[in-house]
């Protein structure tokens with residue numbers, strides 16, 4: 001199956017709307033002017049290691065693969081830039097099920113966890129931000145009839161998310177990637193893609209953007225990845 005994002009140009013633009021309604025428009029309670037680095041440092045100190053390993057969040061954050069170029073992933077410092085958008089591609093489906101794990105009985109492939117945070121451009125974590133993931137299966141095929149390997153979730157009160165899935169397979173014309181839509185409550189919808197370091201096709205896929213590289217590390221037979229999104233929140237800088 002060819003998902004020729006770069007050339008077909010037939011990606012639908014959903015016009016900044018989401019098919020998923022928010023229950024609450026509230027943002028993080030008790031938010032403080034805390035930098036991402038400070039937050040993560042505090043989280044790493046406060047959370048026992050087994051909990052981090054279980055959640056797949058943050059543990060690989062500072063361990064970049066040796067073969068990966070240092071990506072200009074936005075840091076939540078002064079002048080922080082939002083996570084860059086990418087085209088939706090032809091295989092997005094609205095109304096995905098709400099679930100943090102896309103694994104189902106019989107799901108084939110290398111297990112992958114992706115953990116991270118959603119921040120506003122003012123570096124504060126965004127609670128109850130929507131993340132809607134979709135991806136190809138281990139063989140490089142999208143499920144366009146059902147919702148296999150599709151699902152949405154919301155960040156928790158700390159602005160954290162954790163996705164459990166499998167490493168997407170390759171298909172013609174593209175390097176390995178995950179699709180995701182991210183939206184802070186009341187904010188504009190960000191459509192983008194996440195990439196894997198060390199993939200040969202990163203050098204030839206015209207859509208590849210190093211700013212969207214995840215940190216990925218091997219964890220036994222599985223892979224653990226981290227990525228932090230920075231989104232506009234629609235209100236004052238947060």
Ligand SMILES: [Fe+2]
Pocket residue numbers: 003089136174177179
């Ligand atoms: Fe795709």
